[in-house]
Amino acid sequence: MRTSEQQGVLLYAFTCGHITLPMSFFLDGEPGKARVPACVFLIDHPKGLVLFDTGFSDRFVGMEKGLGKIVDMPDGANISDRLKAIDVDPGQIDYIINSHLHIDHAGGNHMLPNATIIVQTPEWDFGLSGEDSAYDKVDFDLGQPVKRIDGEHDLFGDGTIVIFSTAGHTPGHQSVRVRTATGEAVLAADCCNMRRSLDEMHLPDHCYNVDQYRGSLETLSRLRRAGAQVFYGHDPEFWSQVPQAQELDLNTLPPA
Template sequence: MQNSQTGGPLIYALTCGYITLPTSYFISGEEGKTRVPACVFLIDHPRGLALFDTGFSDRFIGMEKGLGKIVEMPDEHSIAQRLRALDVDPDKIDWIINSHLHLDHAGGNHMLPNATVIVQSEEWDFGFSGEDGAYAKEDFDTGQPVKRIIGEHDLFGDGSVILFPTPGHTPGHQSARVRTATGEAVLAGDCCNFRRSLDEMRLPEAVYNADHYRGSLQKLSALRRAGAKIFYGHDPDFWETVPQAKELDLRAVQ
């Protein structure tokens, strides 16, 4: 795959596993459980290939104990297999943009050996602190080059892919604005789990910093009012409407 167009990067949506958790983990005040996707995006830019998050690790394939009771990871869902299905060599990925380092967002990092990981510096430090059990060091402490950033970062230097801080879920969470030929996409990650999270300004039941999380939702709300299409981090209903493994036309995204 090689983007030779001049209208901006191309985006492809990929599902890299599922996890079932109490719904209140994603939006407060809700009962029951919800099965949600691990959402990954391939960004094909003329200057290189980037992934926004990498889903679950392939170590969950076939696992039926421990986390395997709540994580579903078919073999074809690993990021390496998802890329190969698009005729993309995992060795050719240049950049991994980790929204944060939880195991459903950084699990596939090790399958992309030549990629440089881009992460907010505060997130990198927090991942090693041991304060949050959703981090697994084996997922992100892989020996790959790591570019630690602080604040906004223009990935390709042309304004088409801008990383920006959206803390609250974790201290160093970040999202991405991607300007394509068909509009602007905001890859939210876990700063906004469901469409309802943004519509109703509702936080998850447990957050690292509620004030920061609320501020991140407000930032996304302003972007949505300005016309950006928000890709909510774990919304199963929204995700069903997003074409998988195909070039996304943002004009068709609801």
């Protein structure tokens, strides 16, 4: 972790479970199934520790029925254990930026008791509505402080961690631009499941709002053309090339 000599923003990646779903869930019309990671990021800023998403809950460990048939959550893969493995106390996490509140993105929130959750207002309201079974309030409605935002939000006011709306997958999906010493990262989550999603403007077979989803992909495309490194939300091939649990150097990652 950070030493007294290190300045700026440090970025780390973790896998916190996998899920197996039809490939069309990620790319409309594609056959077969895909086993994809639940991707989590730690952003170490001089003013605080921030997580972007928290993966699956540890309640899935050992589960063989229901969602346990498609969710693979090994013991020790939860975000709390991932943080402890790099000497980070989960109780010291200041903020959780949930891209959205689906079970593979907010499942570890309960392990971070002192964190403030940052979520777009439409996402919070929709998650509480009970209209979509991909949300489970046991993951996110925990009494933690919740900061509801609408649109773009510069977390520390210095341009290094900027949250922006990427609606379409859900009503209030959001992504994050992170400026590090080695470049700008865009943590896309489910507004861009695969590299092919962006290369081909290829949408999934389900969207809360198709027009918004396409617009979010267009936003990511502009950022990628400007030189940002996009982290695709569920791309197993791309993710296999992302170093885990160590400071990321964007210059060493696969071409965006």
